[in-house]
Amino acid sequence: MTYIILPEKETQVLPFYLATEEYVARYMDEDDCMMMWQVEPTVIFGRNQLIENEVNLDYCRRHGIQTYRRKSGGGCVYADMGNIMISYITKDENVTLTFNRYVNLIALVLCRMGIDAKATGRNDILIEGRKVSGNAFYHIPGKSIVHGTMLYDTNMEHMVGSITPGDEKLVSKGVSSVRQHITLLKDHTDMGIEEFKAFVRSTLCDKEVTLDMTAIAIIKEIEQTYLSESFIYGKNPSYTLVRRGRVEGVGDLEVRMQIKNGVIKGANIMGDFFLVGDLDEGIIRHLTGARLEAESLRSALPEHIDDTILHLEKEDLIRIITKQQ
Secondary structure, three states, X not given: OEXXXXXXXXXXXXXXXXXXXXXXXXHOOOOEEEEEEOOOOEEEEXXXXXXXXXXXXXXXXXXXXXXXXXXXXXXXXXXXXXXXXXXXXXXXXXXXXXXXXXXXXXXXXXXXXXXXXXXXXXXXXXXXXXXXXXEEEEEEOOEEEXXXXXXXXXXXXXXXXXXXXXXXXXXXXXXXXXXXXXXXXXXXXXXXXXXXXHHHHHHHOOEEEEOOHHHHHHHHHHHHHHHOHHHHHOOOOOOOEEEEEXXXXXXXXXXXXXXXXXXXXXXXXXXXXXXXXXXXXXXXXXXXXXXXXXXXXXXXXXXXXXXXEOOOOHHHHHHHHHOOO
């Protein structure tokens, strides 16, 4: 595997690193690449999440925490300089195989450190049953990108306060609750954070490429797409009906629809699910024009909507839209 090195050593804002992943995927011909990076306190929310539903914006403003959207699906995460971000870029377009290979590679690294780590759940890595790494996926033609967190150490109060809407007085209680479900790598190893990063790199990578300033100029152009307000805040057209539901193995879904005379005139689907296809082409255009009835939706939707939203079955989406139990 090829390790990607940036010529600029200063810490950048999160969109720069997302743009770097995209540059590697679009412009480099390596089979498998990885890079590691860290950011100042930042909340990163998924491609199909509503920022106002997922982020405590007031808390973030008070504590100087940045907020950015990524192009992958999944849920909202908090990162800071104690949280190592790992990017994996590969030519394999099969989402299941790509996820499995990546999480098992990282679990193997931890096992070689003497840590009993397991890849499990929705693409998470656990130590002693508690989450130490969460990961998300998206692909562009010919390439797949997996990026995720490795919780070496982190500010737990900011983690809870920034992504949990509600009273700041509840943060301390939330920290206690979250600590029952996650663990920090520093509690399982004597390696320092830089030593750990070096161990990951030497274990998984056998060559390296340093990006030149021509590459950085292209990355800076790509970065602007992540910095635009329209991308960060998303399109939020008017709607007359919202239906919500959770599907095990898929995530939370919120279907927003414009309804006129019982017919869906427009729709959007938000949530922490993983997109593996084009949402507009794969699902939304089929909903538009259908009646808000199970049979009409059944006829309108393609059989395999899991080609668009990972693991989502057609009947589960119909159940949410029509509020069937």
